[in-house]
Amino acid sequence: MRKQNIIGRTMATILMLMAGMAFVTPFLWMISASFKPEIDVFKYPIEWIPKHWNIVDNYREVWVGEHPFYVYYWNTVKVSVLTTLISLLFSSMAAFGFSNLEFKGRNALFVVVLMTFMIPSYSIIVPQFMIFKWLHLFDSHLGLILIGSFSALGTFMLRQFFLGLHKDYLDAAKMDGAGNARIFVRIAVPLVRPALATYAILRFIWTWNDYANPLIFLRSDSLATIQIGIQKFASESGAYYSLIMAGTVSAILPLIVIFVLGQKQVIEGIALGGVKG
Amino acid sequence: MNKTLAETGKQAQAAAVRRKRRRGDNLSGYLFIGPMLLGLTVLTIIPTIISLILSFTDWSFIAGLDKIKFTGIKNYSLLFHDRVFLISLKNNLVLLLVVPIQLIISLVLAVVIDKLVYFKSFFKVIFFMPYISSIVAVAIVFQLLFHPSYGPVNQFLKALGVKNPPIWLADVHYALPSVMIIMVWVGIGFSLIVYMAALQSIPKDLYESADIDGAGTWTRFTKITFPLVSPTTFFLLVTGFISTFKSFDIIKVLTEGRPAYSTSVITYYLYTTAFENLKTGYASSMAWLLFGFVMLITLFQLYGQKKWVNY
Incomplete structure (x- = not known):
């Protein structure tokens, strides 16, 4: 019986590995192509391990060439980090307010926040664009950061966790004369730290990968983020596929690293949000 | 369940503190939610209202506010005679198919990975x-993989003896299915993770008693697993439908709606109408129809949940 079990499991694992190949192969092809000289990219049968290496030239051209990736990288890091921090601050404040403070109109205001969540972002890009023009936020990183920071999602997600805090714990602090700000900073935030980490990682990934907002709200090449950068690169450098692949590898790599390091938080966050719905 | 006297006293005290604090809470409550609410008002609520108003006008935002012409529901009636819009809407409806396909594959994968596999x-x-x-990166990689003449996919098919392999994204008939394949590929991971969490919450003894009754793998799947994950399936179906209506990036990078609008979707047509053809009013009516479709799916969720979900 046990032996049969082991055989069955091994078979299933092999089967899954084959299914997994469908998911890994495009990535492997991308990495391999980014290491090759241009003429070898489409060679068939595919040279998974390149016969001729061109790795240094490819990546140098991408990083400091005509469309310098270091500029796009710096822009993306800046926008993603600031968006994540601001979003984390305001979302957790609002979440704490909606879960642990009692004030007039709380439920009505929460319904308003809920409703903004249902509006598809593409339904409001035109007026957002106009407002940004009027406020001189168009073609600036500040505008992009603000768009990413104010999303109802973080408020919902974190509110769930603040609701899970023990009321007695917070009341005890109040009896000791602590103000709400102090309770928030000293007690509530430290208690939901894992949830904050999850949200921060997700927000960072979403901002890093965001394509539509930089496309619409930025114009200058010097402000472009990576997603805009690789698309420009791909459409303007014509048939230099090895270079384009070096660009996509550069765009994806940091996220894979963050994901592998924080996979527990990411997977738990997705699972939790999903199951709770 | 017996509450001790001390605990009851503590609770009464806490309630008193809560009452006393309530007035103070009012102000600090607004301070806590204020920044988020202000941001959402300026960046979401006001734009939503402006968008609704503009949808009844014939206007371009480069023309200046004094050039606004109110035209009633003309934009909306034009939309239903606009061939490109109707094709885009049809494509959006076809894209809905991505979701059930994705869910079937990911549920099967989730069940196998959860129960039968090493290295979970x-x-x-x-x-x-x-x-x-x-x-963006994924779309570019797939563009090369599915390249009509040099792409590894077609080279492989040719090597297998297929004389005229499809030209995928360049062919009117194959373009949309190709996009759908990529969308399924991208989205499986998300549903898989959510399904695995749902599977973990199914009580083990259900399966044990099914084993005692001699139920086979298939019976266990149809009688236990499938009904018990139905709330998750429903959630994934609804959020999946909504997200297909919002897909824009993949179309913009992969095909720009080509060939011959065969892969155009509402968001993409909205984008070109607003930012390339500069028809602000017309684009806004499209934006509100998009909003309408998403609301419809949300309402379907609210009513459907009670009817079809077996807890």
């Missing part, structure tokens, strides 16, 4: 990788 978390990471990767 390794597989979770593998299948989730496309979801983490930027859609």
